[in-house]
Amino acid sequence: MSVALVTVSRREILQPKMVKIYVMGREYLVPEGLTIHKALEYAGFRLIRGVGCRGGFCGACATLYRKPGEYKLRIALACQNVVEDGMYLVVLPYTPIPRVKYKLESLKPDVGLVLKLYPEIARCVACNTCTKACPQGLQVMDAIQAIKRGDLAKAADLTFDCIACGICSMRCPAEIRHANIFHLVRRIYGKYMSPKPRHLEDRIKEIEQGKYREELEKLKQASVDELKKLYASRVIEPEE
């Protein structure tokens, strides 16, 4: 089998195409193909705010931008999305979304409680701006509507991939504090509504009764050769 390997010219590596971006209005020339974070660093910014995991999980880097000649306000995650020529951008340093304290172990798990803690849910006008703003592509408005209907299971499922970047709450005309509401709903679902795990209590009981103590003691004392033998003789369970 003959395979043509990809060849790259040195020039292409050394001299990337440059694009113009406007960081909070100020123009910078940066190489094409960089994430917004890396472009900011290339331009000379040392990041403290608006940066976290750099992998799309923590929601620290909500970014708003517009392109020349467009009225549309676009959103991005600075760690995930690459720069585009002509971008006017700001990475939000912070999104103020105050939370309400609650005691999970003593609350009554129903929708009345969620509405009591976050009454603004009732103000949702179903404009769908939240959904359009979500960098994760979640059905945010559907989740709010599900909560209003009392379908917490549905809301927990729809919002599971929420990274709490806060963009929806910054855009919402009803001023809903989405991420904190979703945290609460998922915990209610997890604690009170999801099926209880099987086996777990049995295993905990066995451990508490000392079922494995003696064997673990032996393993702790075993020589490396004995352990190697045990390790090599394991039977690996097949995949389902």
Add this chain to the structure above:
Amino acid sequence: MSMCGYPSEIKKLIKYVEETREERLKKPYRRLSLEEREKLLKEWHPDYKPGTKRPLRVGVCKGTVVYNEVADLLEAWPLIDPDQIDLSKVDYDVDVLVIGSGGAGLAAALWAIYSGVSPDAVLLVTKLRLGDSNTVKAQGGIQAADRPEDSPILHFIDTVGGGLFANKRDLVEALVTDMPFIMKWLEDLGAMFDKNPDGSYVEVSGGGACRRRLHCARDYTGLEILRVLREEFLNHDVPYLEFTPAIELLTDPEDGGVSGAVLYNLETGEYYVASAKAVIIATGGAGRLHIAGFPTSNHYGATMDGVVMGYRVGANIVHLDTFQFHPTGVAFPEAIRGELITEKCRSLGAQLVNVHGEQFIHQLETRDVVSSAIIKECAEGRGIITPTGAMGVWLDMPMIDMLRGPGTIKKALPAMYRQFIRHGIDITQEPVLTYPTLHYQNGGIEIDVFSRVLRPNGEPIPRLLAAGEVGGGVHGRNRLMGNSLAGILVFGRRAGITAAKTVKETSTRPKLSLKHLEKYIEELKSIGVPRERRSPILLPDYRGEKVLLRSLRIF
């Protein structure tokens, strides 16, 4: 949004992956023997590459060999001059000081409170926002031996074998026997794990595990655990400071034990003095040191601060001559190179293949072994070269939907689907290019089963505890998948419990000093460490060279 996908030269190569897929789906690849694994590691794993390490020249572990990047941090000047800090004015006078807000720090704070410490007698400080950590980036899952077909014994043997038999075994015992209880705790806190309709957990295999033992929450497992812990922490009204890392520990000269820390406001430059009866280091890992020149999957603040501070007060160091290079980092697109492609992809059946479409390793060998195999494949010319000159092999993602039914990828790996579709690559249709990425600090400052930090002579340093990635011993020389989320919670909890006990036993407030730095500074002088080399570094500096060359420090 840029939706470029693969360049045509690379796209053309995908047909070789597709050609062999049918055949690979039928026949599982054989596993390697212990001897074959050892050989592969010695020849290809970065840990065995000459010229990347050196013996330490200062501190309590002089002579201990560590990676150069680690030695550079430990053989470095403190950020503060002891004379410049006024310790007579205490800004925060607390019982328990927790440094770090990932899973270990939050678990420690909560268990200190459960064990009797008043929430307002705790102070948690963190370098970035509350919860910014590697924990949120843990995707694949958490190991707990709860199925009847499984047992803590098997979890123990898998962990010790995976760790190349170098693990501290009493720590492993704590790990495997606490984990079912930790799962129960997470259930009680309302964490949502993937379950079957009868309530049993969906459990898949991790590399090097002999049972299906990995509990997951889609591929957001760490995020789900972290946000539940953070909610619980916030409900307790515990005082915390964001953007305020600890930069040096304080010690009581009478017993050499720890008595607090110097904190630093990253935004204003102000320092604060915190006094505590117990200090818990939960600062996480070190990916941002780019050990051996690798890109990393770690969060922005993973700069080994805790090891630096702990070592200066006399903590023993274990296994810092070994790091985990996760087999499947992103090799393309360049914009996200080094980010993680979760091992769960391989748990669900995705195989690794070279440029010819040939499989070259069982996808569920331990991480060190799979990484070595990928590095070998690329070094011997069977990899794929990307437009920026990086190398990689294929991870055959579309197999997952073929094996487990259409829709599996979008349901079980939504973060992975998003990560690639943002760059125009649809992983339900196309394989992805992957190469090892710096992922985990296998070792660290040595702890015991009570999460106490130990000196080289095995004695605990009074009032100093550590938990999570910063602590060394439990994972040996290679950590298994799903044992990091387990480790942060098991030892975070134990640290919190020990801290509460320590507070009860400490009637008088320990004195504050920076005396431990005196000898350290003498040693730095004697080996001639350049003055500009200082640590902890707190954050990496990725600013462009062009800018740094012309940078003036005026304002």
